[in-house]
Amino acid sequence: NAGVTQTPKFQVLKTGQSMTLQCAQDMNHEYMSWYRQDPGMGLRLIHYSVGAGITDQGEVPNGYNVSRSTTEDFPLRLLSAAPSQTSVYFCASTTTWGVTDTQYFGPGTRLTVL
Amino acid sequence: SQQGEEDPQALSIQEGENATMNCSYKTSINNLQWYRQNSGRGLVHLILIRSNEREKHSGRLRVTLDTSKKSSSLLITASRAADTASYFCATDNYGQNFVFGPGTRLSVLP
Numbered sequence: 001n002a003g004v005t006q007t008p009k010f011q012v013l014k015t016g017q018s019m020t021l022q023c024a025q026d027m028n029h030e031y032m033s034w035y036r037q038d039p040g041m042g043l044r045l046i047h048y049s050v051g052a053g054i055t056d057q058g059e060v061p062n063g064y065n066v067s068r069s070t071t072e073d074f075p076l077r078l079l080s081a082a083p084s085q086t087s088v089y090f091c092a093s094t095t096t097w098g099v100t101d102t103q104y105f106g107p108g109t110r111l112t113v114l
Numbered sequence: 115s116q117q118g119e120e121d122p123q124a125l126s127i128q129e130g131e132n133a134t135m136n137c138s139y140k141t142s143i144n145n146l147q148w149y150r151q152n153s154g155r156g157l158v159h160l161i162l163i164r165s166n167e168r169e170k171h172s173g174r175l176r177v178t179l180d181t182s183k184k185s186s187s188l189l190i191t192a193s194r195a196a197d198t199a200s201y202f203c204a205t206d207n208y209g210q211n212f213v214f215g216p217g218t219r220l221s222v223l224p
Contacts, residue, residue, distance in 0.1 A: 035214075040216060041216050042216045042217055043214040045212070090156055103204075104159070105158070
């Protein structure tokens with residue numbers, strides 16, 4: 001199993017550009033989530049999904065969209081990039097919420113918005 | 115707002131010494147987890163302790179949970195240089211998501 005994969009690893013955008021961060025898992029996990037990590041801070045939840053077709057907002061959802069058309073994929077879209085979105089983004093998954101609760105993290109995408 | 119807060123923010127010890135870091139949280143929880151993050155990498159799950167447990171061990175790791183004080187501690191015994199990393203606690207606050215603290219940066223000096 002590849003686990004949780006994320007692409008790209010690095011990305012530089014200009015203010016106002018849009019892009020999609022890809023996340024995929026091959027563990028048949030129902031629960032997937034996106035976090036951002038800023039220097040000196042813990043991870044903050046952006047959006048999460050408890051299954052295909054179901055998404056919900058986390059702590060910092062503004063400026064981001066998600067969809068979950070399949071169990072495996074959970075892309076994160078930046079609609080109009082802003083310098084405040086410069087961060088490291090992590091995707092994570094777990095089997096089913098409330099069963100094991102152990103999250104498996106991808107390697108991260110380092111995003112810089114100029 | 116962050117549910118968990120780790121203490122200290124940074125810790126520097128010699129190889130072979132024990133490292134203790136603490137986590138405090140604000141609301142009732144179902145479980146609390148500790149994760150490790152090596153520089154530039156994703157988080158790796160270390161240990162999960164449920165609200166009805168008081169202590170849990172995994173190799174050189176020992177986690178305690180005191181729900182009355184809303185706090186947890188992570189002890190790493192006989193530390194190694196490879197233990198150098200940031201350590202985060204995460205709580206589930208009975209919702210469908212986790213809340214992470216800002217982490218403790220551990221440096222183990224050879």
